[in-house]
Amino acid sequence: MLKIWGRQSSSNVQSVLWCLDELKLDFERVDAGFTYGLVDSEEFRAMNPNGTVPVLRDGQDSAIWETGAILRYLAAVYGGDGFWPQEPAARAQVDKWAEWAKLNVAGKFTVPIFWQLVRTAPSQQDPVAIEKALKILNKFLKVADEQLGKQAFLAGDCLTLADIQFGHCLYRYFDMDMRRADFVHIERYYGQLTAREAFQKHVMFSYEELRVLD
Numbered sequence: 001m002l003k004i005w006g007r008q009s010s011s012n013v014q015s016v017l018w019c020l021d022e023l024k025l026d027f028e029r030v031d032a033g034f035t036y037g038l039v040d041s042e043e044f045r046a047m048n049p050n051g052t053v054p055v056l057r058d059g060q061d062s063a064i065w066e067t068g069a070i071l072r073y074l075a076a077v078y079g080g081d082g083f084w085p086q087e088p089a090a091r092a093q094v095d096k097w098a099e100w101a102k103l104n105v106a107g108k109f110t111v112p113i114f115w116q117l118v119r120t121a122p123s124q125q126d127p128v129a130i131e132k133a134l135k136i137l138n139k140f141l142k143v144a145d146e147q148l149g150k151q152a153f154l155a156g157d158c159l160t161l162a163d164i165q166f167g168h169c170l171y172r173y174f175d176m177d178m179r180r181a182d183f184v185h186i187e188r189y190y191g192q193l194t195a196r197e198a199f200q201k202h203v204m205f206s207y208e209e210l211r212v213l214d
């Protein structure tokens with residue numbers, strides 16, 4: 001059976017759990033990281049020398065780490081052609097959006113915005129830096145908004161791996177107490193994602209255990 005290590009409050013873990021569930025795969029999850037520990041143990045470091053989550057094992061000797069690699073592995077082995085096309089040119093159309101979302105949306109949202117607003121005590125937050133980070137994020141969200149104005153999902157008419165890499169950030173983006181620009185197509189898309197059981201179960205998960213207070 002597929003086995004994944006990682007706490008449910010990790011956005012990277014959430015994207016893998018969401019993917020596993022969309023692909024209707026059975027898996028076992030082991031809590032790890034943050035207050036759940038385990039990541040500094042010898043056994044865990046033998047699987048992932050970085051001590052980060054998620055980590056996936058699918059029967060092989062070597063575990064897989066790096067969220068993008070795990071997602072691509074699951075998509076290639078268990079995903080259908082709509083989710084992750086076999087043909088390289090068609091696959092690249094999905095992959096470019098997946099890579100783009102990981103770098104430009106998850107990357108420009110998680111640490112500069114989510115960490116500032118949730119994982120930093122209010123007295124230590126830097127509103128100028130947050131404002132600047134939002135401006136940068138909005139530049140990329142505008143690209144997604146335009147794309148989603150043309151089609152239902154980021155890379156076409158059905159859910160693909162690109163939506164997992166992009167969409168998993170949106171629960172926190174819409175749930176957090178912050179200023180949001182008016183992106184009507186992203187709002188429509190987010191509404192669609194929140195209707196999916198797998199998204200509700202794995203992505204719409206409380207992040208309160210991460211909150212730092214004064």
Ligand SMILES: N[C@@H](CCC(=O)N[C@@H](CS)C(=O)NCC(=O)O)C(=O)O
Binds near residue numbers: 010
């Ligand atoms: N580039 C890695 C980053 C992994 C990462 O930093 N994971 C965070 C959780 S989102 C982590 O392990 N944090 C330490 C912890 O939870 O103890 C990936 O995409 O998988």
